[in-house]
Amino acid sequence: QLAENFYSSRCPNVESIVNQAVSKKFNQTFVTIPATLRLFFHDCMVEGCDASIMIASPNGDAEKDAPDNLSLAGDGFDTVIKAKAAVEAECPGVVSCADILAIAARDVVVLAGGPSFDVELGRRDGLISEASRVAGNLPEPSFNLNQLDAIFAKNNLTQDDMITLSGAHTVGFCHCSRFANRIYNFSSTSKVDPSLNSTYAQQLIQACPQNVDPRIAVVLDPVTPQTFDNVYYKNLVVGEGLLTSDEVLFTNSASQRTVENFANHQNHFFNAFGTAMRKLGRAGVKTGSQGQIRKDCTAFNS
Ligand code: HEM
Ligand SMILES: [Ca+2]
Ligand SMILES: [Ca+2]
Numbered sequence: 001q002l003a004e005n006f007y008s009s010r011c012p013n014v015e016s017i018v019n020q021a022v023s024k025k026f027n028q029t030f031v032t033i034p035a036t037l038r039l040f041f042h043d044c045m046v047e048g049c050d051a052s053i054m055i056a057s058p059n060g061d062a063e064k065d066a067p068d069n070l071s072l073a074g075d076g077f078d079t080v081i082k083a084k085a086a087v088e089a090e091c092p093g094v095v096s097c098a099d100i101l102a103i104a105a106r107d108v109v110v111l112a113g114g115p116s117f118d119v120e121l122g123r124r125d126g127l128i129s130e131a132s133r134v135a136g137n138l139p140e141p142s143f144n145l146n147q148l149d150a151i152f153a154k155n156n157l158t159q160d161d162m163i164t165l166s167g168a169h170t171v172g173f174c175h176c177s178r179f180a181n182r183i184y185n186f187s188s189t190s191k192v193d194p195s196l197n198s199t200y201a202q203q204l205i206q207a208c209p210q211n212v213d214p215r216i217a218v219v220l221d222p223v224t225p226q227t228f229d230n231v232y233y234k235n236l237v238v239g240e241g242l243l244t245s246d247e248v249l250f251t252n253s254a255s256q257r258t259v260e261n262f263a264n265h266q267n268h269f270f271n272a273f274g275t276a277m278r279k280l281g282r283a284g285v286k287t288g289s290q291g292q293i294r295k296d297c298t299a300f301n302s
Contacts (some may be wrong), residue, residue, distance in 0.1 A: 002120035004100075011091035015119075018100055021083035021286060022107040025075070028225060033108040034172025035076030040105035041168065041280065042069055045155060046137045048284020049098035050126030050291060054080060056298040059127070066134035071175060077298075079104055084297050096296035097258070098123035100256070102281050109273070112171055112230030118275030120281060124291030127300060141178045141197070141243040145252045148245060155283040163249050163258045164276040170232035171225060173217040175209035179242055184210060196245050197239030204242075218242070230270075235261035289293055 024031045043053040046063055053069065054077065055062045064077075078177045087095050088093060099121045110116045137246050139151050144158075152162040182193040183204050192201045199223065207218045218224035220242050221232050232246075236259050242246030249255045262269040292301050 002076075002282065002285060004118050004120055004124045006121035007091075007095060007259075011087065013090060014087055014095050014099075014121075015103055017086050017090060018083045018103040019107050021086045022104050023111065023271055025079045025082055025183070026111050027107070029075055031228075032077045032079050033112045033228075034168075035073035036079045036101075036104050036108045036170065037076075037168050039072055039076035039080070040139060041102050041165070042072060042081065043101060045151075046090050046134050047126050047128055048100050048155075048286065049102060049123055050286055051101055051294065052126040052129040054097055054294075054297040055129035055300065061131045061196075063129040063131060063134055064151070066131040068134055068138045068140075079296055080107075088289055088295070093293055093295065095292075096123050096125045096292070097126075097294050098125050098285070101252065105166050106112045108275065109228055109277075112226065112228035113168075115171060115270035115274050117277060118266075118276060122285075122287055124286040124288075125294040125297075126286060126291050139245060140182070141174075141245050143191050143245045143248075145248050145255060148248075155280070157279060157283075159255060160258055160272070161276045161279055163255055163262070164269070164272040165280060166246065166249060167194040167230070167232050167262065169220040169246060170228055170230070173225075173243055175217045176212050177214060178205070179244070180210075181206065182244060183208065185259075186198045192300050195239060195241075195251050211244055219248075230266040231260050233259050233269065238261050 005033060035135055039053060043049055043051060046052060054064050073143060081102055083100050084097055087100060102119050106119050139148055149159050182196060183201055186193045222240060223235060224231045234246060235241060236250035250259045274293060295301055
């Protein structure tokens with residue numbers, strides 16, 4: 001079982017050590033924030049929150065090498081590696097990489113102006129990390145509401161949890177290829193997705209011309225891309241959700257009321273986000289004598 005005070009006797013300062021390392025990394029680059037938050041999500045959705053995403057394989061067949069994970073920004077991995085080094089210096093062999101990632105994910109939300117929440121601890125690091133086990137466990141940007149519901153349900157997350165966690169798209173970036181269909185070949189009758197605000201669609205076409213360099217990315221929240229706030233939901237209401245999976249949360253009547261609630265009440269979103277992140281953090285966790293406490297987050301113990 002997870003507990004907030006899991007390391008209180010064996011590594012009492014773990015949270016402040018991680019926080020210091022995360023803050024230092026953030027002072028070097030803002031990308032620390034979205035990269036770490038997304039890394040936590042992708043870790044938890046595959047094999048549970050067990051740092052399986054962190055493993056590096058010389059053969060390029062680890063989880064992080066799967067197509068759906070190739071766009072994870074390196075700064076998220078680097079944040080965990082640096083925080084782990086700082087923790088090992090004070091309490092060697094005690095704190096899992098999975099817990100360090102969970103703490104860091106909370107810390108980046110706070111650094112961006114979002115809500116704080118207590119993080120449950122006691123996860124053990126996993127022993128499996130395979131690219132082949134990723135497909136079907138991560139949501140695609142083209143998903144409709146039922147598909148989104150189903151993939152989150154696999155980890156005991158409800159539709160409301162899914163809507164809430166999608167609010168993470170209030171920060172960070174997205175490559176043009178992930179939404180190009182919405183501005184260039186939506187349907188036989190309409191090149192541009194009619195659920196896109198037309199001014200916003202024009203801006204996206206300018207930022208992402210056809211055959212654009214595949215490395216070009218745009219911000220997910222065009223209004224406050226560096227602040228963790230409820231503007232993501234306000235954007236959905238005015239047709240400025242970047243991905244199909246974002247905008248559908250407003251266009252589908254089943255999820256629309258929750259989006260409106262969060263758009264109108266930032267405190268409702270903030271409270272729900274902390275609760276949903278704790279719930280996400282329980283996905284498939286290994287505890288007790290399962291798994292291991294990795295020494296190096298990028299390799300299984302030898
Ligand atoms: C609901 C289904 C979701 C889908 C379909 C989805 C899809 C995506 C896509 C396609 C990107 C752009 C990646 C790129 O091109 O570089 C992205 C970025 C991002 N996602 Fe999600 N996502 C979802 C939910 C979540 C959740 C639950 C979280 C965290 C709690 C999250 C956090 C992020 C963050 C922070 C970024 C920006 C990453 C960066 O700037 O490096 N996403 N997501
Ligand atoms: Ca995992
Ligand atoms: Ca924002």
